[in-house]
Every structure is written in C-alpha cells, then in structure tokens.
Amino acid sequence: MEEYEGVRAMKIPLNTVKSHRNQExxxxxxxxxxxxxxxxxxxxxxxxxxxxxxxxxxxxxxxLRNNISSSFAVEAYACFEAINLRTSLGMQSVKIMGDSxxxxxxxxxxxxxxxxxxxxxxxIQNMKTCFQEINFQHIHRLGKLKAHRIAKNTLEREDxxxxxxxxxxxxxxxxxxRWSRCPD
Numbered sequence: 001m002e003e004y005e006g007v008r009a010m011k012i013p014l015n016t017v018k019s020h021r022n023q024e025x026x027x028x029x030x031x032x033x034x035x036x037x038x039x040x041x042x043x044x045x046x047x048x049x050x051x052x053x054x055x056x057x058x059x060x061x062x063x064l065r066n067n068i069s070s071s072f073a074v075e076a077y078a079c080f081e082a083i084n085l086r087t088s089l090g091m092q093s094v095k096i097m098g099d100s101x102x103x104x105x106x107x108x109x110x111x112x113x114x115x116x117x118x119x120x121x122x123x124i125q126n127m128k129t130c131f132q133e134i135n136f137q138h139i140h141r142l143g144k145l146k147a148h149r150i151a152k153n154t155l156e157r158e159d160x161x162x163x164x165x166x167x168x169x170x171x172x173x174x175x176x177x178r179w180s181r182c183p184d
Contacts, residue, residue, distance in 0.1 A: 028053050028091065028092075028093045028094070029050055029051065029052060029058070029086075029089075029093070030050070030051045030094070030096075031048060031050050031082045031095070032097045032098070032143075032144040032147040033079055033096065033144075034047050034098065034147040035075050035077065036152045037068065037071045037074045038155055043065065043155065044074040044077065044155070045063065045152070045155035046062060046078040046081045047060075047062050047078075047146075047147040047149065047152070048063075048147060048150070049147045049150065057146075057165070058164070060161060060162075060163045061081075061085055061163070062150050062151065062153075063160055064154060064155070064158060064160055065077060072117060073116065073120070075100040075103045076103050076106075076121060076124075078098065079104075079107060079136075080124055082096050082098075083096065086131070087127075092131060092133070094131065094133070095135045096137070097137045097139040097144060098136075098144070099140065100138075101138045104137065104138045107125065108136050
C-alpha cells in the first residue's frame with residue numbers, strides 16, 4: 001500500500017487488471033472468414049471457421065457464389081456469410097474476424113455506406129441488432145489460414161462443405177495433406 005496526498009492506494013499489477021478485463025471482453029465464439037476469387041469466371045468461395053472459447057474447432061463451412069464483380073465484394077459477402085452462420089448456430093455473443101481491414105471498419109460503423117458494397121454492409125449492420133454482443137476484428141492473414149484454405153479448396157473443387165464438430169472429427173479435413181503446404 002502506498003499513500004498519495006492522504007489517500008491510501010494499493011498497486012495492482014497491470015497484467016492482473018488487463019487479464020480480468022480481457023476475460024470479460026471475450027465472446028463465447030469466434031468466426032473467422034476468408035474468400036477466394038476467380039476473376040476470369042467471376043466466381044468466389046467463402047471459407048468460414050467457428051472456434052469455441054477454449055480454441056476448439058466447432059464448425060467449418062464453405063459457400064460458392066457466381067457473378068461476383070470484384071474481390072472487394074467477395075470479402076463483404078464472406079463477412080455477410082459469417083453473420084448468417086451465426087444465425088443458423090444461434091450464437092448470441094461472437095467475434096467476427098477477417099483480413100480485410102476496410103470491410104471490418106465498415107462493419108464496425110453505423111454510418112451509411114455509399115460504396116459499391118453499400119447494400120451488403122447495410123445488411124450486415126442491420127443484422128447486428130440480433131446479437132447480445134458482436135465484435136468485428138481485423139486479423140492478419142496468417143491468423144486465419146484454415147478459413148483461407150477452405151475457401152481456396154472450395155473454389156478449386158467447386159464443392160461446398162458444412163461440417164459440425166462431429167463431422168470435423170470424422171472427416172479430419174480430407175484434404176489435410178494438400179493443406180499442409182502454403183496456400184499461395
């Protein structure tokens with residue numbers, strides 16, 4: 001205990017306060033999203049991965065879209081798919097993570113977006129009210145490699161997947177050998 005101008009103060013280690021605050025801020029689930037884009041055929045694939053609080057892989061999902069005009073729109077659709085996945089799983093507290101800083105920033109705001117992807121961003125912003133807690137966070141590409149690999153594989157094979165925890169254990173990502181190399 002120390003005394004400052006007649007007031008006793010106890011020093012609390014910063015890491016204790018930070019640790020406690022971070023535990024309160026941690027949502028129950030994290031959804032990482034990424035997209036792959038074939039600009040010759042205007043096709044895109046989305047890879048989604050849901051992680052539990054203890055770091056366990058809960059869900060893996062991929063989707064395909066046709067007639068996509070730009071890679072910018074692809075990332076916005078990928079974020080939208082992450083929000084939709086939350087709806088189907090009934091999650092109330094979630095952190096949405098992607099590597100497109102622009103998309104993440106647009107989703108964090110409440111202002112109307114007038115860009116080419118404005119309609120997609122408005123849909124995402126409207127869906128935010130369905131959550132008790134939702135956070136959008138930029139993550140470096142290396143932090144979400146599994147989502148990237150799923151998107152890239154889906155685009156190459158044109159085969160969508162939706163695996164829940166039980167399916168993940170039995171499937172063990174059939175393409176595991178291919179995914180162990182660098183995706184680029």
